[in-house]
Amino acid sequence: MTTTAATLPDDPARLRTTTPAVRLRQVGKRYTADGPDVLREVDLTIEPGELVCVVGASGSGKSTLLALLAGLEQPTSGSVEVACGAALMFQEPALFPWLSARGNVELAMRLSGVGRHERHERAEELLRLVHLGGWGDSAVHELSGGMRQRVALARALAQERDVLLMDEPFAALDAATRDLLHDELERVWLSTGRTVVLITHDVGEAVRLGRRVLLMAGRPGRVVGEWRIEGPRSEAAAVGLTAVITDRLREEHHRAV
Amino acid sequence: MPSDATTLAPGRASTAPLVVRPAGRDARPVRHGAAVLLGPVALLAAWQLVVWLAPGAAVVSPSDVARAAAGAWARGDLPSALTTSLGRGVVGFALAVVIGTPLAIAVAHVRWFRTAFGPLLKGLVVLPSVAWVPAAVLWFGLTDATVYFVVLMGSVPSVVNGLVAGMAQVPPLYRRVGTVLGAGPLAMTRHVVLPAALPAYVAGLRQGWAFSWRSLMGAELIAGGGRLGVGLGALLQEGRALGDLATVLVAMLLILTVGVLAELFAFAPLEGRLARRRGLDPRAAR
Numbered sequence: 001m002t003t004t005a006a007t008l009p010d011d012p013a014r015l016r017t018t019t020p021a022v023r024l025r026q027v028g029k030r031y032t033a034d035g036p037d038v039l040r041e042v043d044l045t046i047e048p049g050e051l052v053c054v055v056g057a058s059g060s061g062k063s064t065l066l067a068l069l070a071g072l073e074q075p076t077s078g079s080v081e082v083a084c085g086a087a088l089m090f091q092e093p094a095l096f097p098w099l100s101a102r103g104n105v106e107l108a109m110r111l112s113g114v115g116r117h118e119r120h121e122r123a124e125e126l127l128r129l130v131h132l133g134g135w136g137d138s139a140v141h142e143l144s145g146g147m148r149q150r151v152a153l154a155r156a157l158a159q160e161r162d163v164l165l166m167d168e169p170f171a172a173l174d175a176a177t178r179d180l181l182h183d184e185l186e187r188v189w190l191s192t193g194r195t196v197v198l199i200t201h202d203v204g205e206a207v208r209l210g211r212r213v214l215l216m217a218g219r220p221g222r223v224v225g226e227w228r229i230e231g232p233r234s235e236a237a238a239v240g241l242t243a244v245i246t247d248r249l250r251e252e253h254h255r256a257v
Numbered sequence: 258m259p260s261d262a263t264t265l266a267p268g269r270a271s272t273a274p275l276v277v278r279p280a281g282r283d284a285r286p287v288r289h290g291a292a293v294l295l296g297p298v299a300l301l302a303a304w305q306l307v308v309w310l311a312p313g314a315a316v317v318s319p320s321d322v323a324r325a326a327a328g329a330w331a332r333g334d335l336p337s338a339l340t341t342s343l344g345r346g347v348v349g350f351a352l353a354v355v356i357g358t359p360l361a362i363a364v365a366h367v368r369w370f371r372t373a374f375g376p377l378l379k380g381l382v383v384l385p386s387v388a389w390v391p392a393a394v395l396w397f398g399l400t401d402a403t404v405y406f407v408v409l410m411g412s413v414p415s416v417v418n419g420l421v422a423g424m425a426q427v428p429p430l431y432r433r434v435g436t437v438l439g440a441g442p443l444a445m446t447r448h449v450v451l452p453a454a455l456p457a458y459v460a461g462l463r464q465g466w467a468f469s470w471r472s473l474m475g476a477e478l479i480a481g482g483g484r485l486g487v488g489l490g491a492l493l494q495e496g497r498a499l500g501d502l503a504t505v506l507v508a509m510l511l512i513l514t515v516g517v518l519a520e521l522f523a524f525a526p527l528e529g530r531l532a533r534r535r536g537l538d539p540r541a542a543r
Contacts, residue, residue, distance in 0.1 A: 070437060088437045094430050097535040098452045107448060111439045141536025159438065 019083060021163050021195040022046035022069060027078035029064055029221075037220035038064045042078070044214070044223065048162065051189050051196045053210030055203050055245065057253050061221020062199045066165050069197060086163035086197075087156040091171050093148035095140045101151045102127065102136030108158040126154040129188060146177035150184065157192065166198040170205065182208055203249060207242045215245060217252035224252055293521070317503045322510070325503035334492065339511060342473060342488035345401070346515075349408030350469040354462065356409065357416030362446065364417060365424040378417050386411030386468065387475035399485050404476045411472030412465040419461010423454030456531050463524045467516070474512055 022044065029039040039061045046052055056062045067073040068080050070088040095104045105123040114122070127136050130150040140148060149169060156164055170178045186209065189196055200206050206213045207229065215225035225248055227241065301319055308318040317325075329335040363370045364378065389410045393403040427450050435449040451458075477490025485491070489508050496504030531537075 072433070072436065090430070090434070092430065094434045096431065096434075096449070096452065098455065108438050111435075111444055111448065139534055139536060155438075 019048075020045045020081075021048040021050070021083050022197065023079075023081045024068075025079045027068065027075045027080060029061070029068065029073065030076045039068075039075075040220035040222055042222055046163075046195060046197065048083070048195055049193050050212060051186075051210055052198070052212045052214060053206035054197065054199045054214045054216060055201065055206045055249065056216030057201070057218065057249065059221075060216040060218040060252075062216050063167060064221065065216070066167050066197070066199055069163070069165055082163055084162040086165050087159040087161040089152055089156045089164070089166045089169050091168040093140075093145075093152040095148055095151055095155075097140045099140070100136060101132065101138050101140065101143065101147075104140070104151055105154045105158050108155045109160075112159065123154070123158065126157055127151070129157070129191070130154045130184060144177075145173055146181060149173065149181060153185070153188065157188070157194075161194075163195045163197065166196065168200055169198070171200070171202070178205075185209065203245045204238075204242050207238050207245065213241075213245060215248060215252070217255070224248075317506065321503045322506045325501070326507045326510075329492075329504065329507060334487075335507070335511070338487055338489050338492045338508075339515075341486045342477065342490070342512075343515065345404055345408070345488065346470050346473050349405050349473060350412060350466050352405065353409055353412035353416050353465055353469060357413045357465065358420060360413070361417040361420035361424070364421050365450075366442075366446070375421075378414050378421075381410070381414040382418060384410075385475075386472035387479060390476050390479045393476075394480050399480055399482055401485070403480055404473065404485070407476040408469050408472045412469040415468050416461050416465040419464060420454060420458045423457025423461070424450055426457065427453040456528070456535070456537075459524070459528055459531060463520075463528075466519060466524070470512075470516060470519075 023046075024042050024044040027039055027042040027044075028037060030037060042065070054062050054065065064073065066088070068075055069082055070086050071082070072088075095101075096107070099107060102120075102123045105126055106119045109119045109122060124133070124136060127133055130153050132147060132150055132154070135143065135147065140151075143151065152169075156166075170181055173181065182205070185196075185198075188194075198206075198209060211229055213227045213229065214223050215227075216222065217224045225245070227245065229241070304319055308316055326335065360374075360378070364375050365371070386407050389407050390403070393406045397403040397406060431449050431453055432445065435445045440448060473488070474490040474493075477485075477488040478494050481487075481491045481494055487495075489512050493505055493508040493512075496502070496508060
């Protein structure tokens with residue numbers, strides 16, 4: 001495991017195309033004309049198939065960054081390019097309680113005009129992918145928190161977007177379930193080849209999942225650190241890197257307050 | 258609810274045949290049915306008690322009323338009054354739903370419409386619909402149009418207010434999810450807002466039905482004759498004119514019975530199904 005800032009990912013298969021999945025150029029964001037810079041001069045390029053984790057304290061602009069990528073907000077300055085659009089997963093599963101698990105997954109496809117028969121098949125497939133085969137007919141309230149978040153993942157994947165954005169998707173889960181879902185996400189990421197941008201306040205989680213970790217700091221919101229994690233990961237190296245990033249996060253936090 | 262069906266006393270396990278019933282499944286409808294009848298039976302008993310305790314007063318006994326009902330039924334008065342009123346009630350309510358639903362969507366989504374008509378629709382709930390009867394008679398004469406007008410003025414505001422309240426309470430997160438999933442305004446209403454507002458809508462429908470039925474009775478009671486058929490309200494009025502208390506009570510009981518049956522066989526099951534599907538059933542909570 002190396003932690004250099006300049007090297008490229010070592011898997012050339014992931015870099016077949018030269019068009020980045022996400023490109024931000026000098027992006028600035030204010031919510032009101034005379035308000036503070038929530039983001040200032042953010043430059044970011046994410047290659048197709050990357051798994052990038054963004055960490056930062058509250059108020060560092062990471063949720064705003066995600067909202068820009070999802071198209072929920074428009075930048076005040078600079079440009080945001082997301083190839084083929086992005087799917088977004090929230091901290092809460094936010095499933096619709098009047099639909100079954102499968103119905104929730106199917107709705108994503110229905111809203112993008114997929115036919116009934118194909119929807120059904122594909123939803124079953126996606127539920128199997130997140131290890132919920134056979135749970136399709138269950139009502140949302142019959143599922144545990146972890147299962148609901150897996151349905152939400154299946155729903156996000158059903159959108160058939162190249163980029164999957166995740167806003168602290170595991171924050172509300174217990175530690176054991178979170179661990180399990182980390183494995184699930186990694187497996188799904190490897191098998192679907194999606195580009196994943198995951199926001200978290202948990203540095204350990206970022207190091208566990210990310211092939212690249214970005215650290216954001218607030219006032220104004222910007223990217224202040226970047227670590228690439230390549231090759232096989234050892235437990236010790238992960239602990240070491242987590243400590244390094246956590247220290248840096250604290251430093252930025254003290255600078256901000 | 259105690260699940261005594263599956264509990265075995267310690268010493269008896271070897272001798273008693275092991276009968277495992279699904280918890281309370283088969284016992285519940287019987288017990289439920291008995292409980293539903295308890296209220297009417299108690300009322301009947303109290304009524305009979307009054308008849309015994311105050312003989313000669315202006316009271317008729319349950320058996321007098323039963324006889325009057327049987328007679329009116331045999332003559333065909335009762336079935337025809339019942340079908341006339343039920344037909345009007347159901348058609349009027351259906352019209353109220355058809356008119357009220359798009360109105361509610363407009364109030365919720367079109368700002369100028371909400372500003373212009375929102376307070377009016379809320380205020381109309383307060384105005385007793387029988388207050389419309391004199392005006393309606395002057396406008397439409399003694400025709401079915403008068404009856405339907407009064408019914409609609411009574412029930413449309415309830416349907417509208419139920420749905421508007423439901424749509425106002427849709428969690429913002431649901432709308433965000435809809436946006437992220439690519440829903441336009443129409444798809445958002447169809448797939449997110451309306452289903453989310455459904456429980457409140459059903460509550461509005463229930464109240465709308467109650468107001469339909471009440472308005473109808475009021476209209477039939479006040480406006481009679483002309484080209485208006487004889488409904489339950491008219492029957493009530495007829496009984497009063499003839500000093501026939503038994504007929505008056507028959508009509509009243511029938512009006513009440515329709516209300517109770519609509520609740521038991523339409524609204525309560527509908528609401529229960531919705532709540533169970535969404536995990537909101539209080540009986541399922543442990």
